[in-house]
Every structure is written in C-alpha cells, then in structure tokens.
Amino acid sequence: xxxxxxxxxxxxxxxxxxxxxxxxxxxxxxxxxxxxxxxxxxxxxxxxxxxxxxxxxxxxxxxxxxxxxxxxxxxxxxxxxxxxxxxxxxxxxxxxxxxxxxxxxxxxxxxxxxxxxxxxxxxxxxxxxxxxxxxxxxxxxxxxxxxxxxxxxxxxxxxxxxxxxxxxxxxxxxxxxxxxxxxxxxxxxxxxxxxxxxxxxxxxxxxxxxxxxxxxxxxxxxxxxxxxxxxxxxxxxxxxxxxxxxxxxxxxxxxxxxxxxxxxxxxxxxxxxxxxxxxxxxxxxxxxxxxxxx
Numbered sequence: 001x002x003x004x005x006x007x008x009x010x011x012x013x014x015x016x017x018x019x020x021x022x023x024x025x026x027x028x029x030x031x032x033x034x035x036x037x038x039x040x041x042x043x044x045x046x047x048x049x050x051x052x053x054x055x056x057x058x059x060x061x062x063x064x065x066x067x068x069x070x071x072x073x074x075x076x077x078x079x080x081x082x083x084x085x086x087x088x089x090x091x092x093x094x095x096x097x098x099x100x101x102x103x104x105x106x107x108x109x110x111x112x113x114x115x116x117x118x119x120x121x122x123x124x125x126x127x128x129x130x131x132x133x134x135x136x137x138x139x140x141x142x143x144x145x146x147x148x149x150x151x152x153x154x155x156x157x158x159x160x161x162x163x164x165x166x167x168x169x170x171x172x173x174x175x176x177x178x179x180x181x182x183x184x185x186x187x188x189x190x191x192x193x194x195x196x197x198x199x200x201x202x203x204x205x206x207x208x209x210x211x212x213x214x215x216x217x218x219x220x221x222x223x224x225x226x227x228x229x230x231x232x233x234x235x236x237x238x239x240x241x242x243x244x245x246x247x248x249x250x251x252x253x254x255x256x257x258x259x260x261x262x263x264x265x266x267x268x269x270x271x272x273x274x275x276x277x278x279x280x281x282x283x284x285x286x287x288x289x290x291x292x293x294x
Contacts, residue, residue, distance in 0.1 A: 002070065002151040004117060007101055008063035009143040014132035014215075015121055016114075017053040023127055024261045030241065031133035034112055034215060034257045034280035038076035041173035042116035045073035045093050047156030052120035053130040055143075057113045059283075061104035062143070064115070068098045070151065071118040071158055075173040077110030077281060091173035093158045110175030110281040119152040134215050135258040180206065180287040183279060184272035185244065187292065190234070193266040194246070198226040202244075202252065202268060203290050211284040215258040217245075218279050220288060225250025226268065236262040242271035242279075244290075254279050254288075 006013070016039060019032025033039040033056055040050045048054075055062065061079050066072075072094050074081050081088045082103045088094045096102050104113050123130050123140050132139040143149075191199060207220035226246050239245070243255045245265045254271055256279070271279060272293060282288060 001122070002119065003067050004121065004149045004151050005065045005067070006062065006143045006145060006147040006149070007065055008103070009145050009147070010057050010060045010062040012058035013062040013143045014056050014134070015053050015123055015140050015143075015149070016056040016131050017129055018051040019131050019257065020127045020129035020133075020138070024238070027136075027261050028127065028138065029133055029135055029258055029261055031131045031136075031139070031258050032129065033114065033131075035076050035114065035277040037277055038112070038173060038175075039114045039116070041091065042073045042075040042114045043120075045075075045091070045158065045173075046071045046116050046118040047154065047158045048116055048118065048120050049156070052116065052152075053123065054117065054121060055115040057104055057107075057115070059111055060106045061113060062115070063101055063103040065099065065101045066096055066117065066151065070096055070154075072096050072102055073116045074102075074104055074113055075116075076113040077107035077175050078177070079107050079113050080105035107283075109177040111283055112281060117151055118154045118158070122150040122152040133258055135260060175281050178282070178286065180289065181278055181282065182289040182291045183275035184293040185269045185290040186272070187269045188267075190266035191268050193228060193230040194268055195227045195229045198228070198268070201226055203292055206287040206289055207252070209282045209284050209286045209288060213284065215256055217253040217255050217259060218282060218288075219253045220251055222251060226252065228266075230266075233264050234266055236264045239263050239267070240270060242273060242276045243267045244269045244271060256280050
C-alpha cells in the first residue's frame with residue numbers, strides 16, 4: 001500500500017475528515033475538521049469524496065513524503081508550499097513525485113491548513129471516522145516526526161468527480177488575511193440568564209481571540225465581563241457546534257470541532273453554522289464581533 005511519511009509534524013498536525021456524528025448520546029463529540037469547507041475543497045481538487053481523511057495543520061504547517069507519485073492539494077490557512085524546495089500553489093492540484101517532500105510552511109493568514117492526498121489517508125476508522133479528537137482521545141494520535149500513514153487507492157478525477165480541469169482554483173479555499181471579522185449569532189437558549197446590558201456588551205465589544213484557543217474552543221478576551229441575571233450554574237445540558245458559552249469569568253468562548261457534548265455554563269447564543277469555520281481560522285490577537293441574526 002502507498003504510504004505517507006511525516007518528515008516534520010509541526011506543533012499540532014492531525015488526521016481529520018468530516019467527523020463522527022450520531023454519538024453525542026454516548027458522550028462522543030463529532031470532531032472532524034475545524035474548517036470543513038477547506039477540507040472539502042482540498043478533497044475535490046484531488047478527486048477524493050468530500051469526507052476523505054486528510055491532514056489538518058496548526059500555524060506552523062508540516063512536511064510529508066509520499067513513496068509513489070500522487071496528486072496533492074493544500075487549502076485553508078495561507079502558507080508557502082514547496083515540493084522539494086520548489087514553490088507550489090495553494091488551492092490547485094500539485095503532482096508530488098515519488099520520494100519528494102511536500103512542505104507546508106507557517107501560516108501567514110488563518111491557523112489551519114489542509115492537505116489532501118489522492119486516495120486519502122487510510123488509517124483505521126474509529127466509530128466510522130478517521131478523525132483525531134483531541135478532547136476524547138478517539139482516533140489516531142497527533143502526528144510525530146517519522147510517523148508513516150497508509151494512503152488509499154485513487155478513486156476520482158482531479159478537480160472533482162465531474163472530471164473538471166485539475167488545475168482549477170477552488171474559490172474561498174484559501175483564508176484571506178483578516179484582523180477583525182463579524183459573525184452571525186442567534187441568541188439562546190440561555191440568554192435569559194443574562195442582563196440586557198450583557199447582550200448589548202456581547203454585540204458591541206470587539207472580542208480578542210486568546211492564545212489559549214484550540215480545537216475545542218476559541219476563547220475570547222475583552223475588558224467587559226457579561227453580567228448575569230440568574231446566579232448559580234445549570235445542570236449539564238447538551239452543547240452544539242458554535243455554541244457561545246459564558247464561564248464564570250464572564251468572557252465568552254465559541255465551541256469548535258472538538259467541543260464537549262454537554263456543559264454546565266449558560267449558552268448565550270450560537271454562531272451561524274457558515275461562520276464557525278471563520279472563527280476556527282482566527283489567529284490569536286484577531287478581533288471578533290457578534291452580529292445578531294433575526
């Protein structure tokens with residue numbers, strides 16, 4: 001079987017697909033790629049089905065070697081990409097010769113890059129998914145230098161199953177630089193646990209993404225804390241992707257791919273699903289605003 005060798009793992013490179021939905025009742029998060037559209041785009045470019053497993057890098061990228069020639073695509077966070085030192089484009093199909101090293105450099109915009117290899121990564125699935133879940137520990141561990149991953153057989157046409165041109169650029173597949181973004185927010189289910197002032201502060205404040213953010217949540221810092229109308233804490237209740245939970249310090253966090261299935265702090269609102277990948281690509285120090293969706 002074709003193999004992919006990890007030459008440089010970077011600070012956190014994991015195997016990701018579309019996750020393992022349907023197990024929340026057993027306390028198992030969905031997990032999967034933080035930026036699902038970027039992973040889908042990379043897979044389409046090399047002819048893989050949308051849910052095929054690829055690599056998700058964090059900030060400093062990674063470097064890998066394939067033992068036979070394969071088509072590869074890199075999307076997500078903007079970064080310098082090379083093949084044996086020669087520059088290669090993002091969001092395009094890149095032929096990688098046998099034994100050559102594909103290097104994804106440090107992100108210059110965004111946080112997470114995605115590497116899709118024609119045929120996909122064929123690591124052993126757990127509960128129907130090959131995704132690494134950093135919260136529960138399910139799936140393969142984060143990659144280390146020297147790891148070798150099996151690669152599946154090529155199944156589709158580069159550029160998509162419709163046989164489109166393999167050199168076609170996929171719109172929106174690479175993160176644009178952004179120091180501040182506004183994301184849509186629907187209030188509830190526990191917005192009544194907060195004062196009217198808290199809701200005003202939530203939307204008026206340019207929150208700053210904390211360096212303590214990870215695949216579980218984007219943690220936000222800001223000078224105000226959101227005042228509560230109801231003291232005490234909730235019994236644990238279900239959480240969804242994009243939930244904006246407010247811990248005891250009064251500063252919100254936005255749950256991402258590896259979020260827990262339940263939590264006891266009140267959820268003041270939920271980020272629109274289309275905006276969750278945007279939150280997941282915000283670098284520490286970037287500013288985030290919430291815009292209410294009617």
